[in-house]
Amino acid sequence: MAEERLDSFPKLLRRNARRFGERPASREKEYGIWQTWTWKEVEDEISALAAGLRKLGLTRGDRLAIVGENRPHLYWSMVAAHYLGAVPVPVYQDSVAEEMQYVLDHAEVKFAVVADQEQVDKLLSIKDRVPSLQEIVYDEERGLRNYDHAHLHPLKEVQAAGRASEADRAALEDEVAKGSGSDICVILYTSGTTGRPKGVILSNDNVLTTAEASAAFDQLKETDETLAYLPMAWVGDFIFSMGQAYVCGFCVSCPESPETMMSDLKEIGPTFFFAPPRIFETLLTTVMIRMEDAGKLKYRLFHYFINLAKRVGGDILDGKPVSPLDRILYRLGELLVYGPLKNTLGMSRVRVGYTAGEAIGPEIFQFYRSLGINLKQLYGQTEASVFITQQPDGEVRADTVGVPSPGVEVKIDESGEVLYRSPGVFIEYYKNAEATNETKTPEGWVHTGDAGFFEEATGHLRIIDRAKDVGKLNDGSLFAPKYVENKLKFFPNILEAVAFGHERDYVTAFINIDLSAVGSWAERNNVSYASYQELAQHPKVYEMIQDHVEEANRSIAEEPMLAGCQIKRFLVLHKELDADDGELTRTRKVRRRIISERYEPLVKALYDGSDSVFAETEVTYEDGRKGKISATLKIRDAKTYPAGGESKAA
Known part of the structure; x- marks a missing residue:
């Protein structure tokens, strides 16, 4: 039978x-x-x-x-x-x-x-x-x-x-x-950065074949366990909490509420865990804030062993040679620092961890790996049933997204755009044949809309930016806004950033502060404030953000191809960019056109030499009511750096 x-x-x-x-x-x-x-x-x-x-x-x-x-x-x-x-x-x-x-x-x-x-x-x-x-x-x-x-x-x-x-x-x-297998499994609506969301139709074969191949790649089993806390309408949650869970037979746990997610994570101690970069950044920020308040001995002990982990932890995780003395010290650090810290983070049992959606800061990525947490980056899309590339064990780096996932073909076209085809490729966009034909070729290749390239030496894929967002400054320099924004968001104090520069003389940026991180800093430094708006415009906060912008510029200058993307002027917004106001998608992707139109006077002020600008903005409250907030926003110049050279005044 x-x-x-x-x-x-x-x-x-x-x-x-x-x-x-x-x-x-x-x-x-x-x-x-x-x-x-x-x-x-x-x-x-x-x-x-x-x-x-x-x-x-x-x-x-x-x-x-x-x-x-x-x-x-x-x-x-x-x-x-x-x-x-x-x-x-x-x-x-x-x-x-x-x-x-x-x-x-x-x-x-x-x-x-x-x-x-x-x-x-x-x-x-x-x-x-x-x-x-x-x-x-x-x-x-x-x-x-x-x-x-x-x-x-x-x-x-x-x-x-x-x-x-x-x-x-x-x-x-x-x-x-x-x-x-050919039946429709799910219709998932994309977040819609440029217009109405599109309904992506995935078949049972799309989802289950991809789930099986990706689970085998990282040897997921019925003994694994994950925490399901990301939106159920997001393709990643559907693949991890449904596809892989049913293929492997592992347990999916749901937290009591979004507010208790961190404590529930600690109680469950998952072996398989996914989080966007912002979650990993928030966890690390919380730890560092707590250590600022620790006693001197505990503070010194923590930093000694963390510095040791940064030096040798990644090599130990990857099975590379490490001296006997460093191994002994690392084991001692596991007892005194790394073990208790992983327990606090809820990651004591994590065997495979993933992050995706945005670039994660190299320092943050390496921090988790240095503790012995097998954190990896993956690259994917709703239209691919998530997986396009994955990072094999022993080949994990912060600046690439790995090699093609099992069964996936990836190529770069003449324009530099990444294309792929695989068993996970979606059937079509629901009731939108035109968009389907624009995205998927007759041969089954899918346009990702991302610009990238393969490293010749390793075969790993590197993503630069959204292809449609890559532009040029007036002097011909390449402008990659997402690359710039991710550099800024590497800092825990910066929640969101939006860069401008296409067909302009230089790059500028809007910045959102992270209220929890900057609020904690304000408390430690006796900076009083009554609202987000007041804290965002505080002179000391501006000084701190300027330091971050200039450090980001220094890092950008190290990439010759993108050195022209350094930020010359910036302002700190008086409100958080919000999905309810249409400024972000539900998955927190920036809606550039809407932001450019809504804040046009602010963008103009960044380029006309103004040192401040008045802003009045309509906001949507949680109960659906509308209101307005206004503020006079300061505009700051930032230092820029020649490729590999000393700083120069903006």
Whole structure:
């Protein structure tokens, strides 16, 4: 008898229930207590939910929206949809109602499974503008007792109805058998830096083939465990917390809330962990702030062993030669500093760690690796089912993104753009044939939109910037704004940066301070402030940011091809750039055109010699109200450096 092809999530779930039945599959922290479900229990929960959704009217081909923070029941809802041949459409939980309306209407969503009252209220407010939306199922019942329940259903009751219906449970067998690798697995909406989000259609084969190959690359197993805390609508979370988890059979844990994520991370101690650079930067900033307040002996001990780790820790991790004395000292450091520090960070058990999305500061990257944490960079896209390149063990560096992932072909075209093709390449953009044809060639190559090159000596890929963003200064020098912004964001005090310079005489920048890092600095240095706006414009903060800008310039000057990208003038914005104001995407990518238009007077002032500029900006508060904030922003000149030379005044 031929073995069943495991080409869908329900089939993998059934295999996992048989093979790993009593092993943990899902965890959730609720009211301070971790709740655990085994693979057998998860199969029962999902099949009951699938039968209940079928009873409500969900059928093959229907779209099911998923909205909320990371919760086992929301992940299970996606697999329940697969049981019936329906298509999950995860939506960013922090989207405002109007953003959700576009996605739900465009995807023609029929059902929605949401976390709580907040998300129910958003959907009810737009329901009359989304004619396809019929039924809403909710997980958390608090606050919803007195709502009209004609088309509103508690998830537990849907499951109970599914368990009670023999006909619906029996029908699941036929539905699962109909499923195949070519079926649509998920529609994921891109963050939309230049316009409306596009719905990326990925098949079961796209997701599961990629998940299997990438998991094998780093030898992920059923004994691994990860923490699911990043948006469920982001492709990375879908691959890590769904694809790889089901392929390998490992456990996915959900934190109690975004606010408790760091402490929950410490309690779970995952073996497999992904975080964008900002998370790693925040963790390190927290540690360094605490060490500033430590006693003299503890302070000296910490820095002695950290300096030792920076010198030899990476070599030890990579299996390179290290002197016996340094090995002994490093082991002592493990007992006194590295071990307790990794425990504090929640990374004592991390066997494989990943970061992606933006470039991570080399010093930050090497810091974690020096502690013995196997942190790597990967390069990917939604359209690739995440993985384009990965870093093999022993070949991990901060300035490259590794070699092509298993099964992936990568090439650089004449313009310097990176192209790839692989089993993970998306089917198409939903209802957008024009964009599909612009992105994917008839031969299956996908335009990444990124400029990069392969190192001849190592075969590793290096990414310079978004191809469409790479421009030139008036003197012909290359201008790569993302490269400049990442140099600035390497500093913990800088949360966000936006660089300008294309077809101009020199480069300038907007800067957002990191309120937690700079606030802590202000407290230690007796700098008083009453608001973000006041702290951002404080003279001492400007001096500190200027030091960072000039240090970034010094680093940029070391790259001859990009030395012209040094920042000549900058200002510190009076507000944080915000996705609710349309300035960032939900994954915190800069919307350059919107920022350039919205802050046009500020950009003009950076180039007309002004030493200050008045700014009045509309903001959106958490409850949806609009308001305005205003301030007079100082503009500073910064030192620039010739390639390899001494500084010169701006």
